[in-house]
Amino acid sequence: MVPDGVGKVVGVRVLAAMSGGVDSAVAAARAAEAGHDVTGVHLALARNPQTYRTGARGCCTLEDSRDARRAADVLGIPFYVWDMAERFQADVVDDFVAEYAAGRTPNPCLRCNEKIKFAAVLDRAVALGFDAVVTGHHARLGADGLLRRSVDLAKDQSYVLGVLTREQLSRSMFPLGDSTKTQVRAEATRRGLAVADKPDSHDICFVADGDTRGFLAQRLGTAPGDVVDDATGEVVGRHTGAYAYTVGQRRGLHLDRPAPDGRPRYVLSITPKTNTVTVGPAEALAVSQVQGRRPVWIGGPRPADPVECEVQLRAHGNVVSATVAVTGDGLRAELHQPVRGVAAGQAIVAYRPDPAGDIVLGSATIAA
C-alpha cells in the first residue's frame, strides 16, 4: 500500500455511502479509480419510504435507492442497503423535534453526519473490516488531516462536517473537495452515471413537503401563546406554538399592531417555559458574543489561549472575524462585528483563512 497523496493509502477497503445522488456516485467512482476496494451502501433512513417525498428532492425514497444501486452497477462495485431508519428517527428526527420544542433551531444534516454517517455507519464499517467511509460531501480533507472548504464555495459543506472529531475524520474520505459541482456533473456524464443531471437535494429530507412548521405542529400540537414586544413588554400578537419560530425570523409573525416606530420587528428569542415569542427591532438582534457547548477542536492541539479566526454561525451563512476561546466544555467567541440572527442549536464553526482553502479549526453548538 502506498500513499495516494490525499492522506490515505491506496488499496484499502472503503465503504461508499451512496444516497442516489450525483455527488456520492462520483465520490465512489473516484475512490474506486484511486485503487481502493469500494463497497456501496445506501442508507435507508425513512421508516416507510413511500410516505416520504417522491421525486428527486430528498435522499431516502425508493427511487433514490434504485438510483444508488444503478450507479454501483455502472461502477462494478458491490451494493447493499442498510436500514438505519430506527437510528435516524431517534438521533435525527426526534432530536430535531425536541430541539425546536426547546426553543432552539437544530441543523439535522449536521446531526446526521455526527450520529449516523460518521458514527453508526462508520463504526459498523470499521467493525466489518473497512478502513474508511467515503462520501460525496463537498469539502477537502488532505494528507495533513485538515478539513478545508471545498473549492466550490457555493457548495461547500465543511460547516456540516465541522462537528466531526479527528478520529472520525481519520477514517473519512471526501474525494470531491477539489471539484466544483459543475465538474462533478460533467464527470458523472462522462462515466455514464444516469444521475448526472439529477436535481440537487435541498431542504430537510424527512420533511416531505418542505413545510417544517406543519411537520412540527403535527408532532408537537398547537400551543397558543403570546408574542411580546421586547422593549415594552406588551403583548403584540398571538402564536400557535413558540417552537415554530426561529431567532431572526421576520415573516409570518402576524402581529396585531405595528411597532410605534413603524419599523419591522424580528424574533429576538423564544422562551419555551412561558411559551413566549419575544420580538423587537433589527438592531436588538445583533450579538457580539456567542457561547457554545460541546466543543470539538480539530485544527491542531486545543488552544490554551484565545485564537484569532473567522466563524460561521449557520449553514451558508457569512463568516465574521472573531476571537475564540475554548474552555473545558464550552467555547466563547467575541465577534469583531455584531451579527444578527444567531440561533441557539445551530453550530458555530471556526475557520482559519488559508490560500489552499479555509481550514476548519473547531466547532461547538450555539447555546441559548
Next chain:
Amino acid sequence: MAYLDHAATTPMLDVALEAYVATAREVGNASALHGAGRQARRRVEESRERVAAALGARPAEVIFTGGGTESDNLAVKGIFWARRSADPRRTRVVSSAVEHHAVLDAVDWLAAQEGAEASWLPVDALGRVTPQRLRAELATAADQVAVITTMWASNEVGTVQPVAELAAVAAEHGVPLHTDAVQAVGQVAVDFAASGVSALTVTGHKLGGPAGVGALVLARDVAVTPLLHGGGQERDVRSGTLDTAGIVAFAVALETAVRHQQQYAARVAALRDDLVTRVRQAVPEAVLNGDPNDRLPGNAHFSFPGCAGDALLLLLDAQGIACSTGSACSAGVAQPSHVLLAMGADSARAGSSLRFTLGHTSTSAEVDALIAALPEAVDRARRAGGLRASR
C-alpha cells in the same frame, strides 16, 4: 464462487436450456390454427403431459402460468372468489403463519379488499403446521371456509409439512386445500393425486427450468375464477399467449428433476449434513432452524447469535459466497423473518439468521469455501452488531 442460494434460484439444467433454445427458434402461436400453430400447440400439450405424469396429475389438471407467484394468487384468490360466488357465506380463508409472501400477501389482500376473514395456523418451534391445529380451526364454521392454503415445504427454514394429513382433514370438511410446492418439487416426492390436495403450485426456476414459467395443478372439480382475462388460452382460467419455449423447458426440467429426485436428495442431503456439522464445529453457538429430520435436502438455515444476518451476508459475499438472509422488501432492506417469528424466535434471533441452500451443481468445495470464510465473518459481524438503535 460458492453458490449457496439454490432456493432463490438454481442454474438451468443443460437439457432444459437446450430444449428452450431449440423451441425458441421455432415460430408459432399455440393458439393459431395453421401448421406452425399446431406445432407449437403440440409442444405445449406434450409438455403438459410430461408435467402431469411427473406430478401424478392428469394433463387437464395442469394450467401453465407465469410462475409461482401467479399460481399462488390464482389459487388463493381464484378459489376464494369461485367458492364465495357459489355460496356467499364462504368468506373464511385458512392459511399458515409461515407461508411465502405470494400466499401471505394474497390472503392479506383478500382480507383487506374482499372482506375475507383470514385465520393463520400457528406453527411449532420447528415450523410445522399440525393436522390437529387445522382440525381445531375447522371445528366451527367449516362451511364458511372458502379455501385453505398451506405450503408443502418452507422456502426459508426447509421444514416439510404433513401435507397429505392436512389435505385429509380438509377433505373431511369438503374444503379445497391449495399447497405452494415451489420448494418441494424435485426435492422431495410430490404426487398430486396421492397427496389429496385440490391445487398445487410449482415453478420452473427452482428445479432447473427457466424463471417466469410455472403451473397451477388444479383438480378438475375445483372451480376457480380467473385473475387474467383475455383469450382464455388455459382452460379459460388463465389468458395470455403461451410461452411455448418456456413451457417446454419447464417440462423437461421438471421431468428430469423428478426422475432423479431420490438420488439427488441423497447426494445433496449428505452434502448438507456435512455443511451443518462443519458449521456447528466452526461456530458452536450457531442454531439450526427448522425440522432437523423432515426438511428439504438442500436447506441449512442457521441463527448466529449476536450477528446481523445482513452483515454476515456482506462479508461472505466479499469472499465470493452467495447465501441469503431471507425475505427482502422492495428497497432491499432485510426485514425480520415472519417465519422465524412464527416459530417463536425473537426479532434478534430472526435478524441473525442466514440460509444456505444447496442444489444440483453443489460441490464439497463450495462447502469448504463457506467453512473457511465463516468464522472470521461471524467474528466481525458480532463486533459490528446490529443496525437498530441501542436504546
